[in-house]
Amino acid sequence: MKLALAAVLGAVVVSGAAAQSVADRATVYAAASLTDAFPTIAPNARFSFGGSNALAAQIRQGAPVDVFASANMKIPFGLYGDNFCSRPAVFTRNALVLIVPRKNRAHIRSVFDLRRKGIKLVVADKGVPVGDYTLQVLQKLKLTGVLRNVVSRETDVREVLAKVALDEGDAGFVYATDAKTVPKKVRVITIPPRGRPTIEYGICVVLASHNKPAAQAFVRRILGPAGQRILRRYGFLPRRP
Amino acid sequence: MKRRLPAALAVAAAAVALAFLVLPIAAIFLRVPPGELLHQLTTPVVTDALIVSAKTSAIAQVLIVLFGTPLAYLLASRRFRGHGLLVTLVELPLVLPPAVAGLGLLALFGRAGLLGTSIPFTQTAVVLAVAFVASPLYIRTAIAAFEAVDPNLVAASRTLGAGPVRTFFRVVLPLARGGLAAGEALAFARGLGEFGATIMFAGSLQGVTQTLPLAIYEAFAIDFDTALALGALLVVVSALLLVVLKLVLSWQPSRRTSSFLFARSS
Numbered sequence: 001m002k003l004a005l006a007a008v009l010g011a012v013v014v015s016g017a018a019a020q021s022v023a024d025r026a027t028v029y030a031a032a033s034l035t036d037a038f039p040t041i042a043p044n045a046r047f048s049f050g051g052s053n054a055l056a057a058q059i060r061q062g063a064p065v066d067v068f069a070s071a072n073m074k075i076p077f078g079l080y081g082d083n084f085c086s087r088p089a090v091f092t093r094n095a096l097v098l099i100v101p102r103k104n105r106a107h108i109r110s111v112f113d114l115r116r117k118g119i120k121l122v123v124a125d126k127g128v129p130v131g132d133y134t135l136q137v138l139q140k141l142k143l144t145g146v147l148r149n150v151v152s153r154e155t156d157v158r159e160v161l162a163k164v165a166l167d168e169g170d171a172g173f174v175y176a177t178d179a180k181t182v183p184k185k186v187r188v189i190t191i192p193p194r195g196r197p198t199i200e201y202g203i204c205v206v207l208a209s210h211n212k213p214a215a216q217a218f219v220r221r222i223l224g225p226a227g228q229r230i231l232r233r234y235g236f237l238p239r240r241p
Numbered sequence: 242m243k244r245r246l247p248a249a250l251a252v253a254a255a256a257v258a259l260a261f262l263v264l265p266i267a268a269i270f271l272r273v274p275p276g277e278l279l280h281q282l283t284t285p286v287v288t289d290a291l292i293v294s295a296k297t298s299a300i301a302q303v304l305i306v307l308f309g310t311p312l313a314y315l316l317a318s319r320r321f322r323g324h325g326l327l328v329t330l331v332e333l334p335l336v337l338p339p340a341v342a343g344l345g346l347l348a349l350f351g352r353a354g355l356l357g358t359s360i361p362f363t364q365t366a367v368v369l370a371v372a373f374v375a376s377p378l379y380i381r382t383a384i385a386a387f388e389a390v391d392p393n394l395v396a397a398s399r400t401l402g403a404g405p406v407r408t409f410f411r412v413v414l415p416l417a418r419g420g421l422a423a424g425e426a427l428a429f430a431r432g433l434g435e436f437g438a439t440i441m442f443a444g445s446l447q448g449v450t451q452t453l454p455l456a457i458y459e460a461f462a463i464d465f466d467t468a469l470a471l472g473a474l475l476v477v478v479s480a481l482l483l484v485v486l487k488l489v490l491s492w493q494p495s496r497r498t499s500s501f502l503f504a505r506s507s
Contacts, residue, residue: 054462120362122444127463151362152444153451155459163444167353168361 023217029055029063031071031129031201032156033094033175037234038069041227042218051128051156059084059206066215069203069222071129071157071175076202088202091222093237095176096133096197098189099164106170111137111191114146114171121149122160122169130157133197134173141195161186175199177235201236266476273469281470289448290456290471297364297452298432301371305428309380310421314409316380317387328384335377342374343441350442366443367450375432379424386420387413419490426486430479 024044035049048055052070056079059068068085070076076088100108106119114121124131131153138144154160157174164172165185179188203222205215221227223239232238273281281287316328334342346369350360360366390413398408414421436454443450445459453475460468 051462057462057465060465125445125459125463150446151449152446153459154445155440155462166347166351168347168351 022214023221024214025211026066026214026218027064027211028067028069028218029059029065029206030067030069031055032158033071033130033178034069034201035158036181037177037231037236038222040234041230042221045218049156049158051124053127053129054155059208062208063206064208064210065206066209066211067203067218068206069201071199071201072132073200073202074132075129076204079206080204083207085204085206088204089219089223090200090239091203091219092201092228092231092239093241094199094201095237096130096137096173096191096199097176097179098171098191099161099174099179099186100171100189101164101167101169102185102187103167104187105167108171108189110189111141111143111195114143114149117149119146119149120151120168120170121146122152122154122163122172123147123150124157124160124173125153125155128154128156129199130160130174133199136197137173137191137195140197141192180235269469269472269476273466273473277466278470278473281467282474284467286447286456286460286467287471287474290451290453291474293364293367293448293450294433294452297367297371298429301368301375301432302425302429304368304372305376305379306421306425309376310383313380313383314387314413317384328381331380332377334373335381337374339374339435339437340441342438343370346370346373346438346442361442362444362446362450364443364449367439367452370438370442371432371435374435374438375428378431379421379428382424382427383417383421386417386424389420390416422489423486426482426489430482433475433478433482 023042026042027046027048028038028042029048029050030038031052032049038045038047038049048065052072052075055068056070056075059065059079060082068076068079069091070088071094073088073090076085079085080087098108098111098114100106106113106116108114108119113119123134126132126135135144138146151169152163154163157178160169160172161174161178161182163169164174165182167185171189176188179186203219205212205219209215222231228238270278312331316324316331337345346366347361348354350356350358350366350369352359352361360369394412394416395408398412399405403411434454435452436458439445439450439452440455440458445451445455447456451459453471457468457471457475460471
């Protein structure tokens with residue numbers, strides 16, 4: 001009995017280890033917001049994090065990566081349509097929030113305070129997923145006028161986070177998961193429900209991949225219970241609402 | 242036969258090196274048809290970036306010459322304890338990764354930095370970033386140029402009754418100006434290409450802080466053709482700069498002081 005149990009456990013461990021090693025051979029291009037979560041899910045895979053649009057541009061130039069994980073569905077669907085990657089699947093969701101430095105010297109308490117003159121607002125560029133979500137929020141809340149307070153357009157969400165966490169920007173729009181990484185440096189201001197955009201993350205296997213088994217194993221890991229559990233731990237939302 | 246082989250190998254290696262340096266630049270122009278290139282150059286993103294780059298570069302270079310020349314002259318004409326250390330400190334920004342320069346500027350001029358200024362995200366920030374990374378190129382070339390001035394000529398000028406200021410402007414400066422121009426051109430070129438420190442310290446905003454290199458980086462992720470057009474523009478500007486520099490050098494009587502910087506084209 002003990003022996004059988006040990007054998008079963010051993011088989012589980014071995015198969016787990018095997019799955020681990022295959023997925024860990026993948027080279028992954030992933031949205032900057034996944035910087036902390038993905039390496040926890042596959043510690044030995046190779047990652048390049050950045051703005052999803054910049055990563056997609058590199059894939060279009062033939063970057064030999066295995067997996068692409070984007071902070072929206074539009075970019076991976078674009079790659080899919082142009083035969084650069086497999087049909088993308090939603091693997092997680094996120095929420096957009098407004099952050100201000102802990103000090104909050106501009107005394108911002110809601111998104112509507114962004115209308116005040118002289119506020120240094122940091123946003124991501126258009127084309128960068130978080131930049132597009134930011135624009136959606138402002139449009140839904142009829143706040144596009146606050147764009148005149150923008151002092152910098154960054155290339156990915158972590159750059160926005162850094163500028164606000166450094167207390168150089170007065171406010172910025174980032175994902176809830178990014179805000180959680182520096183709780184001592186930024187305060188989170190939620191966006192009114194009617195302004196919240198739907199934020200779905202898409203993952204696909206890059207067709208130029210030299211290692212499809214690793215790519216598929218990695219995608220399975222992300223979609224599987226262990227991957228989903230870790231994503232939830234970092235504050236990401238379940239795949240389906 | 243035996244003799245020819247090394248020569249052939251050298252020619253082959255030279256051809257590879259030449260192709261490697263020329264082809265990537267040629268490819269920029271070949272990827273986009275000239276008409277499309279010209280059309281792209283009239284888009285607001287490109288014209289704004291050109292204006293921001295021209296303006297910030299011009300201001301930064303004036304500051305570099307105004308403050309760098311006295312520093313270079315003092316370092317060239319005086320010897321004192323810690324002289325070597327000082328020269329090394331001046332040269333340090335040259336070898337620093339630009340990202341480190343950006344961090345340093347934020348740590349000093351940032352709102353939460355030592356001086357606590359509101360400079361970040363302004364055009365002033367771009368000027369400071371450019372001046373910080375580019376000035377060492379000017380200063381160290383200027384030191385070499387001043388050091389190459391024959392001290393006997395300076396002594397003669399003083400003996401003949403000219404004061405130190407008059408001697409500097411009438412003797413030292415004319416003799417060193419070839420080297421100074423070379424250093425300034427190098428600093429200008431380096432400043433024009435500045436990316437890392439600017440994006441960290443000044444951010445990137447079209448028409449305000451978005452210089453040509455920043456616009457290229459942004460365009461790459463959105464529209465490759467615009468990126469190529471911007472790249473072509475920078476190639477042309479840089480090439481013009483290089484030609485002007487070579488002309489300046491070949492006209493100067495004191496080119497000996499700086500001709501090691503570039504091979505002469507003639």
